[in-house]
Amino acid sequence: MTDETETPDGLAAEYVLGTLGADERAQAEALIGNDPAFARLVRRWERRLGELHAMMHSVEPPPDTWARIQARIDGAAPRAATLVQPDQAVVAAPESNVVALSARLQRWRQVAAGLGALAAVLVALVAIQALNPAALPGLLRPKPIEIVKTETPVNPGRFVAVLQQNAAAPAFILTVDVATRTASVRRVSAEQPAGKSYELWLVSDRFPAPRSLGLVGASEFARPALASYDPATVSSATYAVSLEPEGGSPTGAPTGPILFTGKLVESVPPSP
Amino acid sequence: MLSAQELVWLMAAVAKGDRAAFERLYAATRAKLYGVVLRILRRQDLADEVMQETYLKIWNSAGQFDPALASPITWMVAIARNRAIDLVRKKTEVSIEEESDVFDFAADTPDPLAKREMTEELQRLLACMARLDEERRRLVLFAYYHGWSREQLAAKFETPVNTIKTWLRRALLDIRECLGA
Numbered sequence: 001m002t003d004e005t006e007t008p009d010g011l012a013a014e015y016v017l018g019t020l021g022a023d024e025r026a027q028a029e030a031l032i033g034n035d036p037a038f039a040r041l042v043r044r045w046e047r048r049l050g051e052l053h054a055m056m057h058s059v060e061p062p063p064d065t066w067a068r069i070q071a072r073i074d075g076a077a078p079r080a081a082t083l084v085q086p087d088q089a090v091v092a093a094p095e096s097n098v099v100a101l102s103a104r105l106q107r108w109r110q111v112a113a114g115l116g117a118l119a120a121v122l123v124a125l126v127a128i129q130a131l132n133p134a135a136l137p138g139l140l141r142p143k144p145i146e147i148v149k150t151e152t153p154v155n156p157g158r159f160v161a162v163l164q165q166n167a168a169a170p171a172f173i174l175t176v177d178v179a180t181r182t183a184s185v186r187r188v189s190a191e192q193p194a195g196k197s198y199e200l201w202l203v204s205d206r207f208p209a210p211r212s213l214g215l216v217g218a219s220e221f222a223r224p225a226l227a228s229y230d231p232a233t234v235s236s237a238t239y240a241v242s243l244e245p246e247g248g249s250p251t252g253a254p255t256g257p258i259l260f261t262g263k264l265v266e267s268v269p270p271s272p
Numbered sequence: 273m274l275s276a277q278e279l280v281w282l283m284a285a286v287a288k289g290d291r292a293a294f295e296r297l298y299a300a301t302r303a304k305l306y307g308v309v310l311r312i313l314r315r316q317d318l319a320d321e322v323m324q325e326t327y328l329k330i331w332n333s334a335g336q337f338d339p340a341l342a343s344p345i346t347w348m349v350a351i352a353r354n355r356a357i358d359l360v361r362k363k364t365e366v367s368i369e370e371e372s373d374v375f376d377f378a379a380d381t382p383d384p385l386a387k388r389e390m391t392e393e394l395q396r397l398l399a400c401m402a403r404l405d406e407e408r409r410r411l412v413l414f415a416y417y418h419g420w421s422r423e424q425l426a427a428k429f430e431t432p433v434n435t436i437k438t439w440l441r442r443a444l445l446d447i448r449e450c451l452g453a
Contacts, residue, residue, distance in 0.1 A: 058304050
């Protein structure tokens, strides 16, 4: 069944309205950080709905809130210094964990802001080199991909990856939970060609051939099991989506074109 | 509340690291933001935590604020709401239960504004929302003001969650088409 409202714009609208559950919010936030087209959809919805706040009652916060905000700012080190030399932000502070984390975030933000495009290309190259072409008989010129992984704050050890070649191409959101060894993949803006299915694969140098993780659902989540793989394999594997005959590959190995590949790469949640 | 133009000016100063401007920005916006997050979180300790995170984020990213894309208060409210909803989604078991205690005084009806105090954008949005079915309009407003998930809305409206999702998305599509932007 196709649903005309099951679109990236629908997801963006519900994200802004605030009705998504924790998982879908994490996915939307991953998209915002990594897909400029989706981020624009969200900004438009913020413009459309944002004025509603004017109808809400104001409530004075407790008087000591301001002091706590100031303390947080002072504890987080001057912005300029942090941006230029993030390591110095770690110097002695009462809440050194918090500061260290904040410094790490700043460093990642620098990387994200300055090197985002380059990093994506490098990761894509690494991902493609990690594929063993001999093990993939159906490998037809995999295109460079934009693969980004976000470790969500909701659940450490859970990774969200956006599988997308470019902003205009179909996108899949891959969620991997290393702890419980589950993976789900969801089609966001990919049309499913008639008579075809998208299939998710795990590619690891520990196995001679790619292992199927199951079919990608139309709009629902598929829940392919990763239970038979150890966490190290799960976190180091390359994930790929191929286009297969309806119902999945008849041979157990990818037979159609590989549309997307990507690895889990450490990152931080995008700023909302 | 200061005018939008004054807030834009303050935001520019905050982006340069001006603490005095930040304090004025806080004074001008704190009650609005606290009202927004308290309605969603319903617990003062959580609301206080979200206020700290929100203003820390505003302090750190004021330079990214673009007055061509949003008014300062809309931008700030979006940050606050996102933080509050992210937090409440991790604590749903708490928030549903504690729905109706201390903050019942915050009525389900939005703050009635005199029409002359409304921005043009708000008037257009409300005109579009008035064209929705009564129930769908209530659904969208409840979602926005309380930060409720589909599941919570399904319980409140005694309607299956899939139906809630369809209603929400259709209502949002209708709003988008009505606004024409």
